[in-house]
Amino acid sequence: MRRAHPVEVIRAAEAPLLAAAETSGDPDVVMRRAAAGVAHHTAALLRERTGGVYGRAVELLVGAGDNGGDALYAGAVLRARGCRVDAVLLDPDRVHSRGLAALRRAGGRIHRVEDLGSRVPVPDVAIDGVVGLGGRGSLRAPADRIVTGLAEAGVPWVAVDLPSGVDADTGTVHDAHVPATLTVTFGLLRRAHLLASPVCGRVEVVDIGLSDPPIGPETVYAPYPADVGRRWPVPGPADDKYTQGVVAIRAGSERFPGAAVLCTSAAVAASSGMVRYVGSGADPVLAARPEVVCHPSVAEAGKAQAWVVGPGAGTGAEAIADIDAVLARGRPTLLDADALTCVASHPVLLRSATAPVLLTPHGGEFDRLTGGWDRADRPGALRRYVAGLRERGIEATVLLKGRVTLIDDGETTYSVDAGSSWAATAGSGDVLSGITGALMAHVAAVRDSAAPDTQLNLARAAADAVTLHGEAARLAAHRRDPRPGGSHAGPGGGRVANHTGERPGADVDAAHGGGGRPRAEGPGAPIGASDLLAAVPAAVAALRSSR
Ligand SMILES: NC(=O)C1=CN([C@@H]2O[C@H](COP(=O)(O)OP(=O)(O)OC[C@H]3O[C@@H](n4cnc5c(N)ncnc54)[C@H](O)[C@@H]3O)[C@@H](O)[C@H]2O)[C@@H](O)CC1
Numbered sequence: 001m002r003r004a005h006p007v008e009v010i011r012a013a014e015a016p017l018l019a020a021a022e023t024s025g026d027p028d029v030v031m032r033r034a035a036a037g038v039a040h041h042t043a044a045l046l047r048e049r050t051g052g053v054y055g056r057a058v059e060l061l062v063g064a065g066d067n068g069g070d071a072l073y074a075g076a077v078l079r080a081r082g083c084r085v086d087a088v089l090l091d092p093d094r095v096h097s098r099g100l101a102a103l104r105r106a107g108g109r110i111h112r113v114e115d116l117g118s119r120v121p122v123p124d125v126a127i128d129g130v131v132g133l134g135g136r137g138s139l140r141a142p143a144d145r146i147v148t149g150l151a152e153a154g155v156p157w158v159a160v161d162l163p164s165g166v167d168a169d170t171g172t173v174h175d176a177h178v179p180a181t182l183t184v185t186f187g188l189l190r191r192a193h194l195l196a197s198p199v200c201g202r203v204e205v206v207d208i209g210l211s212d213p214p215i216g217p218e219t220v221y222a223p224y225p226a227d228v229g230r231r232w233p234v235p236g237p238a239d240d241k242y243t244q245g246v247v248a249i250r251a252g253s254e255r256f257p258g259a260a261v262l263c264t265s266a267a268v269a270a271s272s273g274m275v276r277y278v279g280s281g282a283d284p285v286l287a288a289r290p291e292v293v294c295h296p297s298v299a300e301a302g303k304a305q306a307w308v309v310g311p312g313a314g315t316g317a318e319a320i321a322d323i324d325a326v327l328a329r330g331r332p333t334l335l336d337a338d339a340l341t342c343v344a345s346h347p348v349l350l351r352s353a354t355a356p357v358l359l360t361p362h363g364g365e366f367d368r369l370t371g372g373w374d375r376a377d378r379p380g381a382l383r384r385y386v387a388g389l390r391e392r393g394i395e396a397t398v399l400l401k402g403r404v405t406l407i408d409d410g411e412t413t414y415s416v417d418a419g420s421s422w423a424a425t426a427g428s429g430d431v432l433s434g435i436t437g438a439l440m441a442h443v444a445a446v447r448d449s450a451a452p453d454t455q456l457n458l459a460r461a462a463a464d465a466v467t468l469h470g471e472a473a474r475l476a477a478h479r480r481d482p483r484p485g486g487s488h489a490g491p492g493g494g495r496v497a498n499h500t501g502e503r504p505g506a507d508v509d510a511a512h513g514g515g516g517r518p519r520a521e522g523p524g525a526p527i528g529a530s531d532l533l534a535a536v537p538a539a540v541a542a543l544r545s546s547r
Pocket residue numbers: 014017018030031032034063064065066067068070130131132133134135136137138139140160161162165186
């Protein structure tokens with residue numbers, strides 16, 4: 001698992017290093033170490049983009065704090081490697097004076113913002129040293145104007161520590177922010193690197209000598225794709241269809257028969273156990289997947305280790321009665337879509353739950369459940385909602401969907417960046433429910449046979465399912481890419497996305513890019529939920545073979 005920490009923990013981990021630097025008589029020794037890393041990775045980006053480093057133009061946008069100091073020292077290193085370096089000081093009276101002197105000595109040029117006028121030379125790369133850990137809120141004028149101008153000109157941004165305009169702890173991306181192609185941070189990931197990964201670009205961590213800090217309730221986790229692959233359930237020599245987990249699905253309605261097909265088919269594709277179905281969509285479900293076992297009612301369904309209720313299932317009296325009946329069966333249950341609407345209007349329903357529940361709202365459904373939530377603090381709003389449910393005695397885990405999906409069980413937050421936004425398509429949530437339900441059934445079956453008294457780690461299972469779903473979307477979109485190597489890579493489809501950083505086409509598209517909006521997802525083509533579903537086996541294979 002990757003781990004990311006709150007600012008308080010980072011500052012505490014840095015304190016002994018900084019104290020030692022002070023007493024050594026070289027107070028900037030740590031900063032220079034950090035800056036050397038920034039320069040190293042910026043040079044690598046320059047080589048990638050322009051084929052070299054010598055003679056390339058670098059612009060530094062420098063704020064008042066130590067983040068600006070890092071940028072100035074990095075500029076001095078790049079200058080020594082032959083770059084032309086221009087530093088724009090946003091607050092010349094409070095600039096880091098020793099960093100500034102170092103850049104001057106190296107031959108860098110220094111500008112005040114007001115002296116820039118209508119200067120338009122476009123650098124090969126821009127370094128964001130506006131704010132780091134000490135940043136609060138949106139980029140302010142005139143930094144916002146400079147950032148937007150360069151981003152629209154297609155200049156890649158390297159963020160020092162984290163992109164300015166992104167809150168380090170909440171990961172909130174303010175309207176005016178730096179859309180980074182690359183973020184270079186120091187020693188430890190900050191929460192924002194996992195919570196706001198799409199605007200961080202590739203994240204590089206430079207070793208500055210920090211020790212591992214303690215983990216706590218504010219630590220954010222993200223699974224490595226290879227770990228998800230290692231955990232993914234596949235049948236072993238002693239397995240049969242029951243030992244791998246049976247998931248039962250109550251989904252679909254006259255109005256939404258497709259939800260039943262997508263959800264059950266995804267569960268079939270995700271694991272080799274068994275899938276039961278209850279609902280009005282038995283005919284289309286069987287036409288798509290004859291191996292699904294259909295039942296006339298919840299009461300008549302056979303044994304299942306986990307249940308999924310809600311995709312397209314309706315919100316009427318019958319649907320509500322079925323939610324109640326499913327919860328009363330005492331098995332881990334995933335509540336999605338219409339079931340969440342029912343729970344929002346009848347919160348008492350959750351009282352029937354005698355086993356863990358996983359709620360999987362998107363932002364709008366989370367609005368309904370909470371009566372409105374603080375969008376400036378996504379992880380905080382989620383944690384508070386889960387804590388409220390747990391106070392009511394409900395053993396709940398909540399998965400808040402998005403490009404970056406958050407999962408919280410009251411003690412642990414997982415953050416999963418899908419790595420692309422191709423999955424933002426109708427029916428994709430039904431596929432996610434099926435995958436997640438199958439995985440829940442598997443972990444419940446393993447738990448029941450090995451250690452029935454232990455708690456289920458539903459949050460981790462959900463994080464694994466979201467990782468697979470994102471990978472399936474990416475593969476589906478890329479398999480249609482006719483460029484050599486971009487598509488038709490066959491099952492496994494090539495390299496698995498590095499979800500901390502890889503953002504194909506991480507640049508900013510001027511056509512769409514007012515304010516530095518990230519460009520769409522590089523190569524690939526839009527997909528539907530059926531395409532995503534069809535890519536599930538390839539995604540399992542890709543994760544299982546990733547290292
Ligand atoms: N402490 C350490 O050990 C190290 C710190 N380093 C760097 O130091 C940074 C932290 O430095 P600081 O604590 O000085 O804080 P920052 O440099 O992040 O920012 C502080 C300044 O920015 C202003 N500010 C806050 N929000 C703003 C906004 N939206 N627009 C404009 N100005 C704003 C504040 O008023 C304050 O003057 C780290 O992010 C990292 O880059 C590195 O040198 C590595 C070592």
